[in-house]
Amino acid sequence: MDAVVTTAVRLINTLTPGEAHGRPYSPPDRAALPAAVAAALSTGTRDIRDVTRQEASELAAVACALRTIFDAVASGDVDGAARQVNVMLAQTGARPQLDRHDGEPWHVHFHGAADSVAKGYAAGCATGLAVVLGSQMRDRIGVCTAPRCDRVYVDGSRNGSRRFCSTSCQNRVKTAAFRARRG
Numbered sequence: 001m002d003a004v005v006t007t008a009v010r011l012i013n014t015l016t017p018g019e020a021h022g023r024p025y026s027p028p029d030r031a032a033l034p035a036a037v038a039a040a041l042s043t044g045t046r047d048i049r050d051v052t053r054q055e056a057s058e059l060a061a062v063a064c065a066l067r068t069i070f071d072a073v074a075s076g077d078v079d080g081a082a083r084q085v086n087v088m089l090a091q092t093g094a095r096p097q098l099d100r101h102d103g104e105p106w107h108v109h110f111h112g113a114a115d116s117v118a119k120g121y122a123a124g125c126a127t128g129l130a131v132v133l134g135s136q137m138r139d140r141i142g143v144c145t146a147p148r149c150d151r152v153y154v155d156g157s158r159n160g161s162r163r164f165c166s167t168s169c170q171n172r173v174k175t176a177a178f179r180a181r182r183g
Contacts, residue, residue, distance in 0.1 A: 003043065004110075004128035005141070005154050007121065008066045010040040013165070015063035018150040021168050025151075027060065041121070051117065058118030062125070069129055070152040074143035082133050088126035092119050096127075146173050 013020070014036050015027045028036040033056040041048040041059075051059070065088060072081035088094075094110045111123040132141055140155040142162070146169035155162035164170040 001128045001131045002154075002156075004124040005132060007041060007043075008125040008129060009152050009154055011037075011059060011063040011121070011125070012067045012070065013151045014040040015060045016067045019148045020151050021166065022146070022148045022172055033057070033060065055117045058116065059121060062118055062122040065122070066125055066129070067152070069133075070141055070143055073133070073138065073141055078133065078138060081129075085126050085130045085133060088122055089130060092123035092126060094123035094127050144169050146170070147176075 015033075017026050019025055027033070030053065034051045034053055037051045037056040037059050038048050041051070065084070069081045069084050072078070072084065092111065092115075097109050097111070098106045099109045100106045109120070109124065110127040111120040115123070129141070132138060140160060140162075142153055142155065144151050144153065144165035145163045146165075149165060149169050151165035151169075153162060153165045164173070
């Protein structure tokens, strides 16, 4: 589940507009979108094949839907987040299935082999978020609390105290607080 929830975070942070690290953020334009999506889907251990413009556009829509889940959790509306996850699960027909491909061992996918790239990732990400929301870990997904940043994160820390999307945002907030105390 970690992998699909982390993929959801990368898709949201790459493909949704807003603010990032104190600056306005716009998703990549149409020409750069396929490469940006491929980078967001890359796991570091395995690169994804080239993504078409159509697939990239569809995944941008998936990212916007996923974003509403993180926003709902951040605002304390876990019921709303769960409803959105259920909508995505129904729309994608998410179902567990063991697959083996690309020389990898058997592993669980949550979509059929014939599903589109966007539908497959939407099903996997929605399933991963369903597992998180249906557990004690629901407070481990969030939206950065730094001013002028709305990027999302998954808190993998031992004590579950993460509030920022990155060390950069954490340092910005700590520096501002230090200056305010001195000032």
